[in-house]
Amino acid sequence: MLDFIVKRFFQGILVVFLVLTAVFFLMRLSGDPTTLFLPQDASREQIEAFQHQMGLDRPLYVQYGEFMGNAVQGDFGESLRTQQDALQSVLDRLPATFQLAAAALILALVIAIPLGVLSAYYRNSIFDRVAVGLTVIGQAIPTFWMGLLLIFLFAAQLKILPSGGAGTPIHMILPMLTLAFYSTARFTRFTRSAMLDVLQQDFIRTAKASGTPTFPLIMKYALKNSLIPIITLVALDLGELLGGAVITEIVFSWPGVGRLIEQALMTRDFPVVLAGVFIIALIYTVINFLADVIYAYVNPQIRVK
């Protein structure tokens, strides 16, 4: 197990390093931030002074080397816009993103797993068909549109929920629903097909032949087997929820990491973008690592002796 952890650790470092490198160069390709920060009629001297101050006038490899050297020490520089520490401003936004992601994930799991299990158990029944139909819709609706629909219904028409912002738990409801909608659909489909597969296995018949009633048969003997593929999917989705909830955060003006990165991108605020990407890559890596550990716990066949 220790071998496994050490190996994963170094793989994780490599992933984060490669992601930062890729994003660093892509950002430079996207253009020079100077024009965005200085007034249009800025003089040649002013521009050069700004570029020199930011270190943008040096060769790219020097900039890259300096960036990596500092990044290793946790220093991503200051935000070009706010002059705050870039990493710190990303970390400040993390709790909001975590909150939203956790709420959405829990909601999705609580709905999706029972729904998927029931669908599989009553396969081809009307219940199953309706559930499958809903999951198709859930996966087909783009997040931004789902968000707008919810705002239209609950904020504009019914006027019972705020359309955006943060602060109270009520503010979280709509973005949470938006995020959970897609995940629920995905998890339900996945749980259903994993359960269908497991329910046909010989060992389910064995358990039945021992006199096991339906409920423990499904919830204990079948579900634990189905969880193996579901865990992988949940890990992938959680990574997406934490890093990729950009659109939902924008639609609902949620003060999370996604929105911060989006704003930073728009203003070519390099340090903030890179710090944000660093955090997200780190989260992805950690979640995948945790998924592997849980996976090994649930599936004794891959447990390393």
Add this chain to the structure above:
Amino acid sequence: MAESILEIKDLKIQFQNGKHIVQPIREVSFQIKAGQTVGIVGESGSGKSVTSLAVMGLLPDRISSIPSGEILFDGKELTKLKEKEWRKIRGNEISMIFQEPMTSLNPVFTIGQQLSEPLKRHRQLSNKEQKAAIIKVLKQVGIPRPEQIIHEYPHQLSGGMRQRVMISMALLCEPKLMIADEPTTALDVTIQAQILSLLKKITSKKDRSLMLITHDLGVVAEMCDWVVVMYAGEIVESAEVNELFDRPLHPYTRGLIQSLPSNNERKSKLYAIQGQVPKPEQVKQGCIFANRCPLAMEKCFQESPPAFQEDGHLSKCWLQSSDEGVVR
């Protein structure tokens, strides 16, 4: 004569898939007496397994039904039982050993967890008593170091060991009837012999009946007191084991016996019954075996033969009819 523990009377089983109806089992009757081992023999598709699943109440619930016939277990009629009542019987009074030991155990639970299941359902035992009962039965089936095995997972055991675990699971609640569905088919030949001798040891205990489903006549000769030969969903012959091997009446049984490879002589060619078992939907009028029977007469293609009986030796073949001038 001992009392019969299981009596199947004119059992018919029907599978329905939309408008498509098939009857994999038609008019099957036989009985198993207390302490007896009865072999059900036949090729794949003859309905052996379906019959055994019906006795366990494990037919796929939505598509199958039993339109007529009775299954009497210990005097109780099983075909009308509710699921709740079935649960009290399964694993308790009737238990089953399945064909595939590699897939019949749950990969994510330990052997101990899985073996405790029937005890949990049918016996009120403390955890300590459960563990003791499991270890005792594991020793009985010849599993070494049972105290460690109960903490292991199925993939850590070999096929033969897993089948021993399956047998111990079937034994746990001391059932009156055990059903073994091809228990040795998936195993290596050397392990097969071990498992068979284990089953024999277990059934030598008084009052323990076994329904042994197999396509292997060698296994039948070794293990059984009585043999039921099934073909395409019907019983074609049924007799005491020595009687059947000494004097097989049905051409199908003769074919099966002839098909056995012999250990002693090297024949140039193995005997094979030509053709295949008809699918349930292909069964037409006349004798079901007629199209593959080397002795088929015109009558065989027109009329289905009744069950002729002589001293309990039953055979469903026109050759047994006195009209044909053959021994009845």
